[in-house]
Amino acid sequence: MEKVEVTWHDHAVSRADRERLNGHRGCVIWFTGLSGCGKSTIANLVDRQLHERGVHTFLLDGDNVRHGLNPSTAMLAESHDADFAKRFGLGFGAADREENIRRIGAVTELFCQAGLITLAAFVSPYRKDRDLVRKRLEASGSPGDFIEVFVDTPLEVCESRDPKGLYKKARAGELKGMTGIDDPYEAPLQPEITLAGGSAPPDQLAATVIAQLIERGIVS
Numbered sequence: 001m002e003k004v005e006v007t008w009h010d011h012a013v014s015r016a017d018r019e020r021l022n023g024h025r026g027c028v029i030w031f032t033g034l035s036g037c038g039k040s041t042i043a044n045l046v047d048r049q050l051h052e053r054g055v056h057t058f059l060l061d062g063d064n065v066r067h068g069l070n071p072s073t074a075m076l077a078e079s080h081d082a083d084f085a086k087r088f089g090l091g092f093g094a095a096d097r098e099e100n101i102r103r104i105g106a107v108t109e110l111f112c113q114a115g116l117i118t119l120a121a122f123v124s125p126y127r128k129d130r131d132l133v134r135k136r137l138e139a140s141g142s143p144g145d146f147i148e149v150f151v152d153t154p155l156e157v158c159e160s161r162d163p164k165g166l167y168k169k170a171r172a173g174e175l176k177g178m179t180g181i182d183d184p185y186e187a188p189l190q191p192e193i194t195l196a197g198g199s200a201p202p203d204q205l206a207a208t209v210i211a212q213l214i215e216r217g218i219v220s
């Protein structure tokens with residue numbers, strides 16, 4: 001294996017300096033759940049409401065990140081040769097999802113160090129991948145940096161919403177490896193917040209998240 005020489009450098013402006021300037025601490029609010037459960041809708045509402053309160057935030061969202069940081073092999077093949085595209089493109093197999101979440105976890109870690117309240121909305125179906133993000137964040141930062149929000153919406157409800165027609169394709173056998181259909185979803189065992197995404201409106205669920213942030217002293 002090729003040895004790569006890299007050295008960690010401490011920054012002149014610390015996380016504490018940035019948090020003082022922002023007037024609040026950084027943290028990661030990680031929304032997980034099935035496709036169509038409401039992650040993006042709720043995360044966007046929370047983001048907008050925090051922004052209106054003067055809180056420094058940023059939202060990372062599954063579909064969007066897969067257009068830029070973590071594109072598919074087919075997307076990369078438009079600008080790179082086939083070997084490069086195959087090596088770095090990500091799909092939805094278990095190892096690809098693991099690498100997707102590992103990279104996003106590293107980005108949330110940077111944003112957290114920048115003192116931002118970072119919202120992440122990803123299916124993130126594997127417990128070990130989410131737990132690894134938590135572990136890394138807490139190791140480089142402090143306890144409470146990772147707030148896991150389980151958007152607990154029954155599969156039948158997600159499937160009835162099906163805004164992108166993915167469940168329909170999966171049921172028709174045109175899409176393989178759809179989470180909840182022929183690919184696993186491992187629900188969090190001890191999420192900080194659980195939202196009943198199938199039985200309450202999005203604004204009520206967003207209000208629950210904001211109330212929790214206030215209770216935890218993250219925003220005032």
Ligand SMILES: Nc1ncnc2c1ncn2[C@@H]1O[C@H](COP(=O)(O)OS(=O)(=O)O)[C@@H](OP(=O)(O)O)[C@H]1O
Pocket residue numbers: 034035036039040062063066092096097098100101121122123124125164166176177178179183
């Ligand atoms: N096979 C399969 N399973 C689940 N989801 C699929 C799949 N194929 C495409 N999509 C679309 O990709 C979005 C999920 O991307 P993520 O990066 O969040 O997935 S993961 O965390 O790596 O599992 C997901 O977005 P959301 O619907 O917003 O969750 C889907 O639009």
Ligand SMILES: Nc1ncnc2c1ncn2[C@@H]1O[C@H](COP(=O)(O)OP(=O)(O)O)[C@@H](O)[C@H]1O
Pocket residue numbers: 033034035036037038039040041042121161163197198199200201202205
């Ligand atoms: N709590 C809710 N009640 C009713 N409809 C919802 C709720 N949350 C989201 N939706 C609707 O469900 C669909 C999927 O929501 P979305 O936020 O895109 O889910 P995800 O990001 O988890 O895939 C959208 O059409 C959205 O308007």
